Amino acid sequence: MLAKGAPDAYVPAMTAQFAFDNSFARDLEGFYARIAPTPVASPRIVKFNAALAEELGLDAAMLQSEIGAAIFSGNAPPPGADPIAMAYAGHQFGHFVPQLGDGRAILLGEVVGRDGIRRDIQLKGAGPTPFSRRGDGRAALGPVLREYLISEAMHALGIPATRALAAVTTGEEVYRERALPGAVFTRVARSHIRVGTFQFFALRSDVSSLTRLADYVIARHYPDLADRENKYLTLLDAVMERQAQLVSRWMMVGFIHGVVNTDNMAVSGETIDFGPCAFMDAYDPLTVFSSIDEMGRYAYANQAPIAQWNLARFAETLLPLIDADREKAIAIATERVVGFTDLFKSHWLGGMRAKLGLARAEEGDEALVQDLLDQMQASRADFTLTFRQLGELAVGSAPESLRGQFLDLARFDGWMARWKDRLARDGRSLQDAAAAMQRVNPAFIPRNHLVEDALAHAVERGDMAMFEEMLSVLSRPYDAQPAHARYAAPPPLDFGPYRTFCGT
Ligand code: AMP
Ligand code: MG
Numbered sequence: 001m002l003a004k005g006a007p008d009a010y011v012p013a014m015t016a017q018f019a020f021d022n023s024f025a026r027d028l029e030g031f032y033a034r035i036a037p038t039p040v041a042s043p044r045i046v047k048f049n050a051a052l053a054e055e056l057g058l059d060a061a062m063l064q065s066e067i068g069a070a071i072f073s074g075n076a077p078p079p080g081a082d083p084i085a086m087a088y089a090g091h092q093f094g095h096f097v098p099q100l101g102d103g104r105a106i107l108l109g110e111v112v113g114r115d116g117i118r119r120d121i122q123l124k125g126a127g128p129t130p131f132s133r134r135g136d137g138r139a140a141l142g143p144v145l146r147e148y149l150i151s152e153a154m155h156a157l158g159i160p161a162t163r164a165l166a167a168v169t170t171g172e173e174v175y176r177e178r179a180l181p182g183a184v185f186t187r188v189a190r191s192h193i194r195v196g197t198f199q200f201f202a203l204r205s206d207v208s209s210l211t212r213l214a215d216y217v218i219a220r221h222y223p224d225l226a227d228r229e230n231k232y233l234t235l236l237d238a239v240m241e242r243q244a245q246l247v248s249r250w251m252m253v254g255f256i257h258g259v260v261n262t263d264n265m266a267v268s269g270e271t272i273d274f275g276p277c278a279f280m281d282a283y284d285p286l287t288v289f290s291s292i293d294e295m296g297r298y299a300y301a302n303q304a305p306i307a308q309w310n311l312a313r314f315a316e317t318l319l320p321l322i323d324a325d326r327e328k329a330i331a332i333a334t335e336r337v338v339g340f341t342d343l344f345k346s347h348w349l350g351g352m353r354a355k356l357g358l359a360r361a362e363e364g365d366e367a368l369v370q371d372l373l374d375q376m377q378a379s380r381a382d383f384t385l386t387f388r389q390l391g392e393l394a395v396g397s398a399p400e401s402l403r404g405q406f407l408d409l410a411r412f413d414g415w416m417a418r419w420k421d422r423l424a425r426d427g428r429s430l431q432d433a434a435a436a437m438q439r440v441n442p443a444f445i446p447r448n449h450l451v452e453d454a455l456a457h458a459v460e461r462g463d464m465a466m467f468e469e470m471l472s473v474l475s476r477p478y479d480a481q482p483a484h485a486r487y488a489a490p491p492p493l494d495f496g497p498y499r500t501f502c503g504t
Helices: 022-026 049-056 068-072 141-157 195-203 209-222 232-255 298-323 326-338 340-355 365-379 385-396 409-425 430-440 448-461 465-474 484-486
Strands: 030-033 044-047 084-086 090-092 095-097 103-113 118-124 163-175 177-189
Touching: 022 030, 022 084, 022 103, 022 209, 044 068, 044 141, 049 163, 068 163, 090 195, 103 409, 103 465, 141 163, 141 177, 141 448, 141 465, 195 209, 195 298, 209 232, 209 298, 232 298, 232 326, 232 340, 298 326, 298 340, 340 365, 365 385, 365 409, 385 409, 385 430, 409 430, 430 448, 465 484
Parallel strands: none
Antiparallel strands: 030 084, 044 163, 084 103, 090 095, 103 118, 118 177, 163 177
């Protein structure tokens, strides 16, 4: 069925081949609603990720044309697509919502890439689904481009995250507080299965569906566990391990997801649904950007405890699969979830050691890290620049501007002396340590003031030049790019406090 006023769905004479193999739709009947995207008036590609298309084994050249516009708007799902909206529940800001589901996202299907990895191709903003509740099923161009940019920046930083394949404008308006240009985002993910997907079936005490889901997740994401004893308990361990790694990586680059509800936590271990996310400039562990996170539940430093809270909800869904004796299952699962604290801590400390160029572990390392962080907090030092410039200082070539960020110079100099002694004890040259630091401490993150600037140009003036340039700079975040120094600079003093919105 066509939207009123829309031209006939554009059916390309030649169609791009997607080697779809839709295992979720095929194996998990009852876990989704079949629903076609709603066609849009006049789709136009504003950004396309040709490199990712190639990795997925798609015909990038063909997709860059109006054929791609028709496909990525949902107007002409390619042959073999089996469009569905997935069911899930979730705790939003701690409150359980029994039915969420894909309210504005439609999974076209799965393709197996050149690397052998199976990935979902999902259209976000493709029209209403049975899970839309009061929403319109649509997305606006600004948030779509924002997700595009941040997804690709995360990927380039080496952090598992959903990817961006395409952004198309629809030629229609969406109404939020005002009329905005509509867009559809094509998202690529290892899967879209969330903690909330498990919660949807746990709520119904539907152990048979839970078992099918857990088996599917093991086969798709953790195949090594298939033959293990008590494989569902090992699944809990494996998901915890990936989340501990993931959240510690967020912490290493100052990333604040913003809305780590259980429905926004993927069991694959990828960063997903980061609508109101942002990167911290000045170091403050209590940083919150999301306008709806009034209590700071998802503040920078709260992300690990919140991940643990979410994993406790995940563990609860697995109880009937872990042991028939519920009390016993609770005891086992509780012990595992409590262990997340130490698991995360070891990843975090390992990451921080790398940021400081430390090759080995020593007893006093955590205190050394914490002392630096405390000074950074007191001085509101820039998180990204501090670590980047420390690497340069290590070899004596740093600008004085780093020292200038600290209020208590004597304390900072004392710390520097202890750090250099500590580096010396590792037995590798300062040059080697400094080089290692530059490989883990990015020069470039998506700076909030620049993201806003690039999006304003793109959305209000249709000028994609800054967006393109920023995307390109952020694709090599660890390389010094002197010609692009402005993308490394902290916000101007008049930028003020930054607020983000959920992007619906
Ligand atoms: P999110 O905050 O993006 O993770 O979304 C939370 C829930 O709201 C999910 O079930 C979404 O599918 C749904 N949702 C968000 N925006 C819309 C929209 N514009 N129309 C329909 N459902 C939406
Ligand atoms: Mg979500």
